[in-house]
Amino acid sequence: MTALPLDGILVADFSRVLAGPAATMWLADLGARVIKVERPGTGDDTRAFGPPWAGSSSAYFEAANRSKESIALDLADAGDAELARRLAARADVVVENFRSGALARYGLDPATVLAANPRAVYCSITGFGSGAGAALPGYDFLVQAVGGLMSVTGDAGGEPRKVGVALVDLLAAKDAVIGILAALRHRDASGEGQHIEIDLLSTLLASLANQASSYLTTGDAPRAMGNQHPSIAPYETLAAADGVIAVAVGADRQFRMLASVIDAPQLADDPRFATNPARVTHRAALVACLEEALARIPADVAVERMLAAGIPAGRVGDIPSAFALAERLGLEPTTELGEGHPAQVRHPVRYGAFRPAPPSAPPALDADGAALRQWLAADG
Missing domain, CATH: 3.40.50.10540 (Crotonobetainyl-coa:carnitine coa-transferase; domain 1)
Incomplete structure (x- = not known):
């Protein structure tokens, strides 16, 4: 050995x-x-x-x-x-x-x-x-x-x-x-x-990474935002037709692909959502629009489409499903x-x-x- x-x-x-x-x-x-x-x-x-x-x-x-x-x-x-x-x-x-x-x-x-x-x-x-x-x-x-x-x-x-x-x-x-x-x-x-x-x-x-850096940069205390990210959108959980999915869109080109795969391509041309800073500013409206589109798509189908398009996404699971995923991916988790x-x-x-x-x-x-x-x- x-x-x-x-x-x-x-x-x-x-x-x-x-x-x-x-x-x-x-x-x-x-x-x-x-x-x-x-x-x-x-x-x-x-x-x-x-x-x-x-x-x-x-x-x-x-x-x-x-x-x-x-x-x-x-x-x-x-x-x-x-x-x-x-x-x-x-x-x-x-x-x-x-x-x-x-x-x-x-x-x-x-x-x-x-x-x-x-x-x-x-x-x-x-x-x-x-x-x-x-x-x-x-x-x-x-x-x-x-x-x-x-x-x-x-x-x-x-x-x-x-x-x-x-x-x-x-x-x-x-x-x-x-x-x-x-x-x-x-x-x-x-x-x-x-x-x-x-x-x-x-x-x-x-x-504390970016949260500490944000405070040291601005002097303002970061706040709890649930599953949302303070500087990126959409980078959060979204409700689909039959479950909750996590979506991590970090680039404008990814957002354009996201809009396309959920059958709402017009969102990518909306000036409120065209850039990440704009999406962060208009987050509430963005989430409402995305969940309106996702309400017609089963969670597993939405995730499959997003992954195929290179968009980081996954269905929100639990610890058993996490071990099952690791097993399917050949990671030998135990x-x-x-x-x-x-x-x-x-x-x-x-x-x-x-x-x-x-x-x-x-x-x-x-x-x-x-x-x-x-x-x-x-x-x-």
Whole structure:
């Protein structure tokens, strides 16, 4: 089997819930050995985040903890804390998302770990950084709220809404992987480890893209617009005869084709709709005209016509239909973990030179504890 890029990399995973565990799971997919340190008795909080349940834990836990080993250590116990310090001293990467400064009492803070292990990459994930925001609780939902994402999500004039998954946690996990890989590359070149920090608020602000840029450019706060785009039209959902479709028209030539395939070619010559800025200005009239035409066309027929004409479009579906689509397109969206465990979403990147490590099932709490305790107690 071709060597994986992180073969030989040891990750000490002191994180829990989602951002940290997702990051370390993706590192495991790339060949790293990930040792997950959990609380005795209860383990990672997400083991109890159910229903639904999967085997001895929750579907939530399973989503972020494949291909890891588990050891239960009570950091308040002197012996267990020493084993944790030994693990950090041997690790190439340490990942934690404790409250800022909380690990210092156990000798597991960045300064202490890097003093004992100067080549380590120590990754801290917090809600609001290690400075003035250190004491603030870092929960995805809270960051979506105070970070502005909810203000641009939901119906126009309606209650602000969170995204349907813990999106900020997952974006932070990807930022953590990017930072860890960059720091490992720096270590390869210089021999120097370092402390890197990811905070959920900064991750969110960096992910607001055009909405953040709009505010920084104009000083005006963007607002929720439902499924509409603030700068492009039609780039939204539209009602057809028997369902809702998503249409993403980003160019004037696409709009002319759209008008043609829905049997309303006159719309392309209407000065209100001839250019994208004009369509944005006259969006309400545009949507009314498009839905009047689409009311005579079944959703699947409308989508088929649009795709044939090169217009991005699709019927609004759900998660089962999304997996079915990926299967039809040959994207192999899932990976099997073995008896007693549900399938999981596969590692999302396809590599030309290697395949990610074959996944193993998420571990039972302290499943590897005895062997790991023996290994950590030994010299070296």
